[in-house]
Amino acid sequence: MLIRVKQxxxxxxxxxxxxxxxxNRRSFIRSMGFVGASTLLGGTACAQENPPETRSLGPLLKSxxxxxxxxxxxxxxxxxxxxxxxxxGKEDPYEYSGQFKPLPWSVRIEGAADITGDFxxxxxxxxxxxxxxIYRMRCVEAWSMVIPWVGIPLADVxxxxxxxxxxxxxxxxxxxRPSQMPGQRRPILDWPYREGLTIEEAMNPLTIxxxxxxxxxxxxxxxxxxxxxxxxxxGFKSIKSINKIGFTETQPATTWNDAGAYEYGxxxxxxxxxxxxxxxxxxxxxxxxxxxxxxxxxxxxxxxxDEVAGLYSGLDLQRNF
Amino acid sequence: xxxxxxxxQIRFIIKPIVFVLAMLPLALLCLRIFNIYxxxxxxxxxxxxxxxxxxxxxxxxxxxxxxxxxxxxxxxPWPIRxxxxxxxxxxxYCLLHFLAWLILDQSLDISAIISxxxxxxxxxxxxxALLLLxxxxxxxxxxxxxxxxxxxxxxxxxxxxAAILICWHYYWQVKLDTIDALLYxxxxxxxxxxxxxxxxxx
Ligand code: HEM
Numbered sequence: 001m002l003i004r005v006k007q008x009x010x011x012x013x014x015x016x017x018x019x020x021x022x023x024n025r026r027s028f029i030r031s032m033g034f035v036g037a038s039t040l041l042g043g044t045a046c047a048q049e050n051p052p053e054t055r056s057l058g059p060l061l062k063s064x065x066x067x068x069x070x071x072x073x074x075x076x077x078x079x080x081x082x083x084x085x086x087x088x089g090k091e092d093p094y095e096y097s098g099q100f101k102p103l104p105w106s107v108r109i110e111g112a113a114d115i116t117g118d119f120x121x122x123x124x125x126x127x128x129x130x131x132x133x134i135y136r137m138r139c140v141e142a143w144s145m146v147i148p149w150v151g152i153p154l155a156d157v158x159x160x161x162x163x164x165x166x167x168x169x170x171x172x173x174x175x176x177r178p179s180q181m182p183g184q185r186r187p188i189l190d191w192p193y194r195e196g197l198t199i200e201e202a203m204n205p206l207t208i209x210x211x212x213x214x215x216x217x218x219x220x221x222x223x224x225x226x227x228x229x230x231x232x233x234x235g236f237k238s239i240k241s242i243n244k245i246g247f248t249e250t251q252p253a254t255t256w257n258d259a260g261a262y263e264y265g266x267x268x269x270x271x272x273x274x275x276x277x278x279x280x281x282x283x284x285x286x287x288x289x290x291x292x293x294x295x296x297x298x299x300x301x302x303x304x305x306d307e308v309a310g311l312y313s314g315l316d317l318q319r320n321f
Numbered sequence: 322x323x324x325x326x327x328x329x330q331i332r333f334i335i336k337p338i339v340f341v342l343a344m345l346p347l348a349l350l351c352l353r354i355f356n357i358y359x360x361x362x363x364x365x366x367x368x369x370x371x372x373x374x375x376x377x378x379x380x381x382x383x384x385x386x387x388x389x390x391x392x393x394x395x396x397x398p399w400p401i402r403x404x405x406x407x408x409x410x411x412x413x414y415c416l417l418h419f420l421a422w423l424i425l426d427q428s429l430d431i432s433a434i435i436s437x438x439x440x441x442x443x444x445x446x447x448x449x450a451l452l453l454l455x456x457x458x459x460x461x462x463x464x465x466x467x468x469x470x471x472x473x474x475x476x477x478x479x480x481x482x483a484a485i486l487i488c489w490h491y492y493w494q495v496k497l498d499t500i501d502a503l504l505y506x507x508x509x510x511x512x513x514x515x516x517x518x519x520x521x522x523x
Contacts (some may be wrong), residue, residue, distance in 0.1 A: 080364035088498035188498055245495040281442060287364045
């Protein structure tokens with residue numbers, strides 16, 4: 001796959017002025033009704049003027065698991081995010097993640113495995129071939145996108161650490177860096193963000209460790225440099241900016257489940273028949289449509305039932321939501 | 322304040338200014354709908370429109386409720402003359418918010434609409450609030466004011482429970498970060514509290 005790298009060129013002063021003016025007008029019009037206290041309390045981080053360049057990731061393998069549904073635009077994928085570490089508004093991650101330094105990066109591997117310790121981003125990724133995986137992503141808030149991730153099967157990575165027979169679950173943690181992540185300065189969630197999967201879910205071929213989108217490295221707001229993508233679960237399970245992975249015998253605590261066990265289960269499988277207590281999960285809004293686009297029906301396991309329904313045979317999904 | 326505008330000044334200067342200001346949020350929304358100056362509605366235009374109209378509906382409810390205390394504060398009755406127009410703007414934004422939900426979000430799907438109104442408590446609250454506001458908008462004219470006499474003021478006290486329901490509706494639909502909603506609740510509490518306090522002292 002050929003990827004065009006953006007040419008770096010110095011804009012003429014007149015271009016800079018008009019761009020700034022444009023942004024000002026745009027943000028004034030937008031701010032009528034949108035700058036709330038949560039944004040203002042987000043701290044002193046300044047808005048992202050020049051997002052750090054993302055790197056091209058070179059040739060990618062195609063995958064049988066990719067969907068052929070229409071992919072969302074780069075703007076949709078990178079400017080409409082839930083990443084509370086950078087603020088609770090959908091545009092906050094795009095606007096306030098400019099200070100975040102994703103590299104160098106290291107990941108601590110711990111728990112029930114033969115090989116544990118600290119590993120660099122390169123240690124984790126280098127020996128694997130990168131694949132493109134075009135997945136549907138369904139948020140627990142009843143919207144969805146189609147995103148062309150770049151990553152590697154999580155199973156291939158985990159196996160290198162030789163998990164023992166005690167490894168029944170895999171736990172994940174997001175980095176804690178309040179100086180670079182203004183959202184972490186407010187105790188909205190119990191930082192650092194934690195997630196977990198059963199070992200079978202983690203080893204399922206659909207589960208990937210993503211390092212990029214659209215053929216380039218992940219922008220900060222999408223979870224740079226390393227994140228999980230579990231396409232049959234609500235988006236909050238796909239934890240971002242991971243710096244700790246553990247193999248555990250018991251079910252690990254997870255952030256949203258701790259914040260509201262009644263609303264957010266450990267499994268969090270996409271399921272149109274189990275409503276969130278405050279809204280319906282039967283339908284979803286596909287991002288990128290116009291003002292008059294109707295919602296579409298949500299599919300069991302987000303349409304990945306063939307690949308994953310077997311993981312839950314015998315489990316009461318109404319209770320284990 | 323020594324400056325007291327006369328009847329003519331209110332009618333021909335102050336009211337038109339307030340009218341234009343109150344139209345401004347709607348005008349800016351139109352700019353965004355037609356993407357003028359690249360302002361746009363963002364990746365989720367329906368949610369953007371709906372939230373924008375809802376928050377302005379709430380803001381105008383609070384502005385309308387602030388008029389009476391403002392008149393007390395300056396010890397002059399003239400601001401009261403702006404109350405009806407502001408109240409009708411509040412109703413308009415609330416109604417547009419509801420219509421955005423009905424037409425854009427639900428695509429007029431009757432069964433989904435009924436089930437949401439019944440099953441989702443925050444939507445039930447919003448619906449109740451809107452139902453309370455309708456008789457107030459209808460009876461806002463001079464004719465109705467005369468016809469209802471003393472009952473008119475009583476009827477229009479329905480705005481208090483409506484405002485409480487709206488704040489509760491807002492608070493309840495927030496996923497986690499409730500600080501903005503709580504700030505609006507605090508403003509409403511202050512506006513209602515000052516009325517209770519005034520009554521006590523009479
Ligand atoms: C009567 C006056 C009403 C006011 C002032 C009002 C105000 C609000 C406000 C402030 C919000 C939060 C917006 C945000 O998150 O920024 C909201 C959300 C919402 N309201 Fe209302 N509301 C009213 C009535 C209704 C009615 C009658 C319905 C439907 C029957 C409704 C449906 C909704 C829905 C579905 C949301 C959530 C939108 C989303 O997902 O972002 N509201 N409303």
